[in-house]
Amino acid sequence: MALNRLKSIAQQVTGSSPPPHPFDPLTNVEIEKAVEIVRRDHVKLNFNAVTLREPAKKEMLKWLEEPSQTPRPLRIADVIAIAPGGKVCEGLVDLKNETIIKWEALEGVQPLITMEDLQIVEHIVRKDPKVIEQCVLSGIPKEDMHKVYCDPWTIGYDHRFGNTVRLQQALMYYRPHVDDSQYSYPLDFCPIYDADKQEIIHIDIPEVRRPVNQAKPNNYHVDAIEKEGGYRTDIKPIHITQPDGVSFKVDGRVIDWQNWKFHVGFNYKEGIVLNNITYNDKGAVRPTFYRLSLAEMVVPYGNPEHPHQRKHAFDLGEYGGGYMTNSLSLGCDCKGAIHYMDAAFVNRAGESTTIKNAICIHEEDAGILFKHTDFRDESVIVTRGRKLIVSQVFTAANYEYCVYWVFHQDGTIQLEIKLTGILNTYAMNPGEDTKGWGTEVYPGVNAHNHQHLFCLRIDPNIDGPNNTVFQVDATPGAGAVGSKENPYGNAFFAERTKYSKVSEAISDYDGVTSRTWDMCNTNKLNPYSHKHVSYKLVSREVPKLLPKEGSLVWKRAGFARHAVHVTKYDDDQLCPAGRHVPQTSGEPSRGIPEWIADGEASIENTDIVLWHTFGITHFPAPEDFPVMPAESMSLLLRPRNFFTKNPALDVPPSYCSTPSQIANKSQVLDAADKVSKLAVVGSAA
Amino acid sequence: MALNRLKSIAQQVTGSSPPPHPFDPLTNVEIEKAVEIVRRDHVKLNFNAVTLREPAKKEMLKWLEEPSQTPRPLRIADVIAIAPGGKVCEGLVDLKNETIIKWEALEGVQPLITMEDLQIVEHIVRKDPKVIEQCVLSGIPKEDMHKVYCDPWTIGYDHRFGNTVRLQQALMYYRPHVDDSQYSYPLDFCPIYDADKQEIIHIDIPEVRRPVNQAKPNNYHVDAIEKEGGYRTDIKPIHITQPDGVSFKVDGRVIDWQNWKFHVGFNYKEGIVLNNITYNDKGAVRPTFYRLSLAEMVVPYGNPEHPHQRKHAFDLGEYGGGYMTNSLSLGCDCKGAIHYMDAAFVNRAGESTTIKNAICIHEEDAGILFKHTDFRDESVIVTRGRKLIVSQVFTAANYEYCVYWVFHQDGTIQLEIKLTGILNTYAMNPGEDTKGWGTEVYPGVNAHNHQHLFCLRIDPNIDGPNNTVFQVDATPGAGAVGSKENPYGNAFFAERTKYSKVSEAISDYDGVTSRTWDMCNTNKLNPYSHKHVSYKLVSREVPKLLPKEGSLVWKRAGFARHAVHVTKYDDDQLCPAGRHVPQTSGEPSRGIPEWIADGEASIENTDIVLWHTFGITHFPAPEDFPVMPAESMSLLLRPRNFFTKNPALDVPPSYCSTPSQIANKSQVLDAADKVSKLAVVGSAA
Ligand SMILES: [Co+2]
Ligand SMILES: [Co+2]
Structure with missing residues (x-):
């Protein structure tokens, strides 16, 4: 397995591997190549996505029908990126001919939020003075801001802010201890984050305030369970093995x-x-x-x-x-x-x-x-x-x-x-x-x-x-009921x-x-x-x-x-x-x-x-x-009505006997797995 | 297992076993005892069912609450039988005191059809001259009546016959060969069987006749599959084992x-x-x-x-x-x-x-x-x-x-x-x-x-x-939308x-x-x-x-x-x-x-x-x-809202790491089963 993978990476690098299947996702090499081609014309971009532009279906159906007789669909990268200042652009890159075949700037749309986009927000909210103020109002001392967390969500749509600025809403939480689940300590206010400026532009504050929860932590990690009496010890292992390998x-x-x-x-x-x-x-x-x-x-x-x-x-x-x-x-x-x-x-x-x-x-x-x-x-x-x-x-x-x-x-x-x-x-x-x-x-x-x-x-x-x-x-x-057609x-x-x-x-x-x-x-x-x-x-x-x-x-x-x-x-x-x-x-x-x-x-x-x-x-x-x-x-x-009969009739049975075999007491097919066993059951008494 | 079972039978016979749980089905010994008690008063009966009359819930709830302080609910057999002539009767038998505590004859009801009731019908239809006549009309020579089968069904309800006579309808089929599936050869007529007289009392014959199917057999047993190209050979075994026994x-x-x-x-x-x-x-x-x-x-x-x-x-x-x-x-x-x-x-x-x-x-x-x-x-x-x-x-x-x-x-x-x-x-x-x-x-x-x-x-x-x-x-x-309560x-x-x-x-x-x-x-x-x-x-x-x-x-x-x-x-x-x-x-x-x-x-x-x-x-x-x-x-x-939290939190995890363990690079819980393996996959090429 490890060897295969190394081989495959080596092949990609040396170019000696067979060409990818037209449906294959872009490889790491292809992704980097697409980025390189885009960068020739557009130097400063933050990338949002580089993914396979799937082949046109018409072309692909032809190729699937007769792969050896039909030109192989081109490998096209579908690229979405954000330029400094928040300008969104997207395009298509022909990886074989190394050309950008389409490129355009977009107005009034926001591409999806990546994991990197998400990761940044928590650091920003912790330092934002207005957020700190709200945390203090919630009962969290300002020196505990490292205990404040947020799940950054897309904003959905908020008519006050529209869609020209790239935004996230920060659902706020508190963790008394770094290993506590913050979902037991939700905070009641909601900062709005501007992804381009990397700052909090607004905080939604409810009329009724709800200070941070005083309940004790409600956790699911090992220490918590051990403290509450420990894990159950009566589950015996079940082993599932395929000694002769898999069937696919x-x-x-x-x-x-x-x-x-x-x-x-x-x-x-x-x-x-x-x-x-x-x-x-x-x-x-x-x-x-x-x-x-x-x-x-x-x-x-x-x-x-x-x-x-x-x-x-x-x-x-x-x-x-x-x-x-x-x-x-x-x-x-x-x-x-x-x-x-x-x-x-x-x-x-x-x-x-x-x-x-x-x-x-x-x-x-x-x-x-x-x-x-x-x-x-x-x-x-x-x-x-x-x-x-x-x-x-x-x-x-x-x-x-x-x-x-x-x-x-x-x-x-x-x-x-x-x-x-x-x-x-x-x-x-x-x-x-x-x-x-x-x-x-x-x-x-x-x-x-x-x-x-x-x-x-x-x-x-x-x-x-x-x-x-x-x-x-x-x-x-x-x-x-009682009618001629439905008596x-x-x-x-x-x-x-x-x-x-x-x-x-x-x-x-x-x-x-x-x-x-x-x-x-x-x-x-x-x-x-x-x-x-x-x-x-x-x-x-x-x-x-x-x-x-x-x-x-x-x-x-x-x-x-x-x-x-x-x-x-x-x-x-x-x-x-x-x-x-x-x-x-x-x-x-x-x-x-x-x-x-x-x-x-x-x-x-x-x-x-x-x-x-x-x-x-x-x-x-x-x-x-x-x-x-x-x-x-x-x-x-x-x-x-797709098949003319049960298409699984030729799956080997575990057991099969026919009337004549039973009448003649002749050999029946017994292919039951010989690994299943009667349970040895302890008494509950 | 075999030994346990022998022991349990021996205990039942010698009476040295612990008394059955009040919910336990009647044992073989109890069933035979109930029959014996009934037979003391009612000699000639065909039994339809002898089953546990479950204890009254009120009594049983008390016993479950305090089994040692509460009288054990009696073992009562619920008996249904049919006397010669078709008279249906039912009753309750107290197995401890060996008394019939209730017995009555029933009018206008029929207890369920047992497997034995079902088994008889096919033999009767094969010999019935009117059924043979219909088979011949369907294209089955009368010397092939051993190839005629029926699934006896309860009649449902047919107003022509009411419910004083115990009846079954015989759904008719033909098997060209004893090992053929008869469901590919349904016959178009339906004999009505009188269970008491053990004879066919009527045959429902459709206006449009449909002679027996001439299609070739459509079977699922081993020979049939072998003839059609045989079983698939590419399913590798999956073994499921519990080396340390079961958890119950x-x-x-x-x-x-x-x-x-x-x-x-x-x-x-x-x-x-x-x-x-x-x-x-x-x-x-x-x-x-x-x-x-x-x-x-x-x-x-x-x-x-x-x-x-x-x-x-x-x-x-x-x-x-x-x-x-x-x-x-x-x-x-x-x-x-x-x-x-x-x-x-x-x-x-x-x-x-x-x-x-x-x-x-x-x-x-x-x-x-x-x-x-x-x-x-x-x-x-x-x-x-x-x-x-x-x-x-x-x-x-x-x-x-x-x-x-x-x-x-x-x-x-x-x-x-x-x-x-x-x-x-x-x-x-x-x-x-x-x-x-x-x-x-x-x-x-x-x-x-x-x-x-x-x-x-x-x-x-x-x-x-x-x-x-x-x-x-x-x-x-x-x-x-837009209202105050649902803006x-x-x-x-x-x-x-x-x-x-x-x-x-x-x-x-x-x-x-x-x-x-x-x-x-x-x-x-x-x-x-x-x-x-x-x-x-x-x-x-x-x-x-x-x-x-x-x-x-x-x-x-x-x-x-x-x-x-x-x-x-x-x-x-x-x-x-x-x-x-x-x-x-x-x-x-x-x-x-x-x-x-x-x-x-x-x-x-x-x-x-x-x-x-x-x-x-x-x-x-x-x-x-x-x-x-x-x-x-x-x-x-x-x-x-039955539990105060996920009741399975104490099921041992396969893997658990906490933020602090990750930050400190300290030991995490890794209890993954060590039997699962990477598949060795053959290439389809
Ligand atoms: Co949900
Ligand atoms: Co069905």
Whole structure:
């Protein structure tokens, strides 16, 4: 592994390596080359992002079809930078021909906040006299300013400041001791930070003041637990091993596993990107999805009091799910036999950086895949399933999001997201009423209601790029009980509504009808069912956007107004809340609302993208504090009428006997794993 | 293990064993004793069920409180039998005093169909001249009657036959070869079987005839797969081991694991029953649920044509989730270190029988339990979770249901159900239109639309038996955008609706508001949040009952009309569709609709039961055939405002570093499992 990596770096340096796959993220070498080319014309820049400009789909589909006959798509770097004085500019760099092919200055937009941007703010607030004054008013002596912390958030949008100045809001906290969790000690005021001037330009101070919490610390680290009685000692280890190695193959970033083949990309904004996902159906390599990614998210908080309306982070568009990603660690985040991939980024200074082990790829046992027993003779088949998981974990200030892309042997792709980390908290006085906008999760700690709304970008490629979406609702048949067409009243069917144009596809979830959405290739019928080959989106955690129509969140997070939007494919439409999200006013709404336009564009039997917003509404409870046990949500992309039979029938069973074997007492297939054992159980008595 | 079992049997026989726990199912010895006592007065009986009559809750709560000070509840057998001539009778037998304490003959009811009842029918249909005639008409030579099979189903209710005669409907199939799956060869007629006379009394014959399918077999056993190219060979083993043993203790049938303690019962109807579930909250043993079980289910099919309206099996009430349970096998159904429990039943002749390994109890790794990284210095905690799973698999003719009761370290109880097995199928002619009521999953095979609706019986005991249910809906705050109370339009809150009386609690799911239900102890507030201690029912797979109001299913499956009903606790109310389900007409509706009565009973701050109907609507596709990859659904019982903090904080972390450790470069906690390894990946090239 280490050797391979050294070899790969050496190859990059000497140029002797095979060229990167066109979907591969820019390498460290390519990032530095892009910076060098930009610097030839633009000397003084702070870099915000240097990332792969993905090849045009049309060009790429051709190349994927016949890589040896087709010119390899160029490696293009997509560069965003900020010049001294705050001038934002962006451009495209052709890495092969070493030319800047596009460069422009932008007005009235702010690119996302990087980790470096975030890191600076805390140092500034600690030294700001007005902040110190407020800390003293909160009961913190000025010599304790090193105990004051802040989580710098994008400002959302504040009409008082607009978007010409690059701003952050500093959510303030106090730590009695450096190892205490500051989220038990929220402060009640909120400084506004100017990133260009690197100074505090304003402090929002509430009418009712709330001095710093006097409760004792509420920690989760080792010392704290030891003091409270120590760790439980009764959990015996579980070992998960693959003595013969893993079942997947890796070619660069292309993964080959159980008939699935796909490319694992990664960028600073979306994190993991899965491209060109195909399924080998008995020799026929069938495309399923051209591209899958988490494209955006928004976390609106529900406290109506100023300035909490500004708390509605777009964690991907405003911070970057790639930039915030964790370096994962063996036996902690991931158990078993693990393949990691690193991530390369640019820093402010234009150097390349690496997050080691940004992506984890591993297999897990998936329980019973299928089973059937014939009740006549107990002839039986039982087959265990396996899944392949491509995952990352990112930390968005207080919260962590664990993202798992799961491939199943039955042709299903699952996206599971676990939420953990720490609640965003605000100060409250003893006896103060939360008014229902939050929960006192610990004395003096108010955790506000909020939603976590994710936007999944699905670029379907169901046996080809020309697809059509149908809404499917489980619906009782026509006719009253006793009628000719429904004599017993038991009739029901799958009501299918075709989305012919963009306006028709603007749709909400309906739990009563168990609504799903079929992405179909209407040019191809399943030979048995005579229904369109399709993948079905099955998603059950689909709350309504609770901020009202016309509210700031509603305006800025246009994607979140509905569960599903469908647009015609466009290479430039990757970011459902706009390319540059911080400080957008929502007037006009960026991203999906722009692309919808008059809604008249045809989305029938053409290259389309389905945008799906899902998530949870989180009413905090003390159980979520001081660190929150992971809460999981999950959605499925299931093949329906895509295969002619269960595609996993050839997964070797653990046990299989047939009626004739039982009748003849002949040998049956017993391939049960011989490592599982009866438990030796101690008595509780 | 084997030795323990021998010892336990020996103890039972010699009477030297400790007395059973009052919740323990009847032992084989007790079953035979009950039969013997009944036979003293009632010589000629075919036994339908001999099961534990669970102790009265009032009595049992006292005993659980102070077992040493309280008389041990008597062991009572609940006996159901059928006398020659079809007379149904039932009674209670006091096993200690060896007396029949209640005995009565029943009119107009039919107890459930046992496996023995089912097994007989196929032999009868094969010999019936009218059935043979229909087979010949279908294209099956009469000398091939040994190739004719049937799945005997309860008849549902057919007004032509009523409920005084015990009936089954025989869903007919053909197997070209004994090892072929008959579900590819459904026959189009349906004999009606009289269980008392053991003869066919009628055959339902459709107007349009459909001769037996001419398609080639569609099998899933080893030979078939070998013929089609063989099994995939690229799945490497995953070994799951617990070298130091398991983390749970077993005392009889009481399981003790990670602060949880509960009794695992089992009966012929519900299968697994979990009783007296408590959580040890730092020394305080706190009750959570008195009893949890899957109490009923119904599978209505949506084809309106006669006689398909009769297909709406109540798999628990009409067949028994215990009676149909599989004997599980190590390394196949269950992987890792497994503790099994057997199940004892009575047979028709009054002998006791045993299903070995009916219940599986084991632990699994549960991924990240919680994690947080401080973005300032990368100090981090990551703790892996563990879960304990109590499971069974039962086979209901064509389908299998895998039931997993999952205990989590964060205080959550999860019920997961996997559906696998084989679709119920019906014949169709080439080119025939399914009219939307089904899918041609294989040439000549029509799989009808259907729902799987389960009824979970929740007997909450949230810090005591007096509980109250609140409906919780995520709701935008009052006031338009710009109003004084909601200036930014972002306000939202958890709207709580108290269910004071039974009629108010009749409620449906609402996906738009992410509706949940809180089971609260209103007599106790969380000391931090000042909210009622509670467990929340979080369930997202809650389709509407699609058969219409007034239809047969609607009348018979009253529990399925709504997602939630709440009733006042009653020892006699265990079966939401009635105690004897087969051939009920639904006039009047049995079970919950009876118990609701005028809806006026108070359910506020008293001993209550919450009945929750959930499930899926299944529109079949070829992917589900010839055997269906498991489809999973899941619901949660989550502690909210029950604990004062995350109750799993004392689970040992895999890795934990603090800011001061990082600053001082001092030793951090690294307890990552040392068995996980980097994958050695072969190249796909
Ligand atoms: Co949250
Ligand atoms: Co089904």
